[in-house]
Amino acid sequence: MNLKMSVLNLLYPNRCPGCDRFLSAQETVCQPCAESMLVEQNGYCHECGKITCSRQHKKLYYDKAVVACRYDHAAVPAVLKLKKSRNLNFADFSGKILAERFNNAEYGKADMIIPVPMHPSKKRIRGYNQAALIAQKMATLLDLPCREDILYKSKSVSQHTLNAWQRAKNVENFGIHDISVKDLHIILCDDVLTTGSTMNRCAELLKSAGAARVIAASAVTTVLRSEKNKQGEVQI
Numbered sequence: 490m491n492l493k494m495s496v497l498n499l500l501y502p503n504r505c506p507g508c509d510r511f512l513s514a515q516e517t518v519c520q521p522c523a524e525s526m527l528v529e530q531n532g533y534c535h536e537c538g539k540i541t542c543s544r545q546h547k548k549l550y551y552d553k554a555v556v557a558c559r560y561d562h563a564a565v566p567a568v569l570k571l572k573k574s575r576n577l578n579f580a581d582f583s584g585k586i587l588a589e590r591f592n593n594a595e596y597g598k599a600d601m602i603i604p605v606p607m608h609p610s611k612k613r614i615r616g617y618n619q620a621a622l623i624a625q626k627m628a629t630l631l632d633l634p635c636r637e638d639i640l641y642k643s644k645s646v647s648q649h650t651l652n653a654w655q656r657a658k659n660v661e662n663f664g665i666h667d668i669s670v671k672d673l674h675i676i677l678c679d680d681v682l683t684t685g686s687t688m689n690r691c692a693e694l695l696k697s698a699g700a701a702r703v704i705a706a707s708a709v710t711t712v713l714r715s716e717k718n719k720q721g722e723v724q725i
Contacts (some may be wrong), residue, residue, distance in 0.1 A: 506576040507563030517578040517585075521696065522563035526622025528556060528710065530590065536683045538705055540712045549685075550692035551677060551705040553596060557586035560681060560709040568681060568709055571619050574645070580619060583680075583708035591676065597703050598674060602628045602635045605679040605691055606663065608642045623708050624678035639668050640691055660690035673701035682707035 507522030518526070534542030538554030558564045568577035591599070603625035612618050621637055628635035634700045644662040677691055682705070692703040 491534075502579075504576060506567035506570045506579045508581075517582040518563075518567070522567070523582070525562045526558040526564040526709075527586065528559040532559070533710055535594075537685060538707055538710050539685070540710060549691075550689050550696050551703040553594075554592050554682070554705040554707070555587060555594060555596070556682060556683065556707045556710040557583045558588065558678055558709045560683075560711045564709050571622075571680065574615055574617075574723075575601070577622060579606075579708065580622035581626050584623045585630060587623070587678070587708065588627045588630035589708045590620075591627070591704070591706065597702070599631065599633055599676045599704065601672040602631070602633050602638055602676040602678055602706075603691075603695070604635070604637060605677065605687055606637070606640045606642045608644060621681045623680060624676075624706075627676065627678060627706065629678075638666065639670065640665055641693060652715075661687045663690050664696060665694040669697055669699065672701045673699075674702040674704075675700050676704045676706050678706045680708045682710040 503514055503516065504510065505512055505519040507518060507526065510519055512519060528540065533540050533553070533554075533556055536542070537546050537549060538556050539640075540559060542658055560568065564579075567579040567582075571579045602624045604618060604620035607615075607618040607620070614621055618637070620724070621635070625635050627633075641664050643664055644663055670718060675695055677695065679688055682688060688705045688707065692705065695703050
């Protein structure tokens with residue numbers, strides 16, 4: 490470790506985003522938290538990306554899914570810290586896992602990575618788009634361009650504040666610029682796969698613009714469950 494890194498680590502100690510324990514400057518997540526976060530390759534559905542999938546999918550516009558972690562235990566505080574600008578380690582950790590899993594699976598070659606967009610006003614407040622941080626890590630490791638100029642979000646309403654029916658309506662605020670993606674193979678990246686509505690809408694936009702294939706990559710995924718709301722039984 491060089492002197493500059495030593496001083497920075499002393500002034501701003503590197504901590505695990507899962508449990509807050511001190512880490513070396515090169516680490517992103519401690520070993521116990523990493524082991525508790527990761528979902529096994531055969532532990533989620535490679536079609537929709539959900540855990541304990543019923544295999545009765547609604548129409549999916551993305552072709553396959555790759556995920557890194559289960560939204561439980563140490564992954565919950567790690568994601569929340571990433572969203573609240575308190576610790577960005579989880580972006581590096583999950584981006585690395587996603588890149589490795591994409592490389593090891595039979596997904597074929599990708600042309601670019603596109604993060605799920607954030608509304609500009611929200612991005613200005615936070616200073617970054619957490620999905621883009623994960624996508625940039627993947628892009629570096631896979632030697633692919635990371636494009637943030639293709640998809641956009643026109644209104645700022647956080648998905649995590651909404652129920653399943655509201656999430657499905659909120660995704661109508663996503664759009665695509667007049668940039669050709671015809672015949673391209675794209676990795677679409679987000680931080681959390683909850684209902685899948687956001688990922689599906691963004692994939693639909695890319696497919697409507699001519700994309701040949703869209704692989705959904707998410708840092709964390711959730712267990713498929715049913716949520717009752719005023720619209721009836723909704724699978725999330």
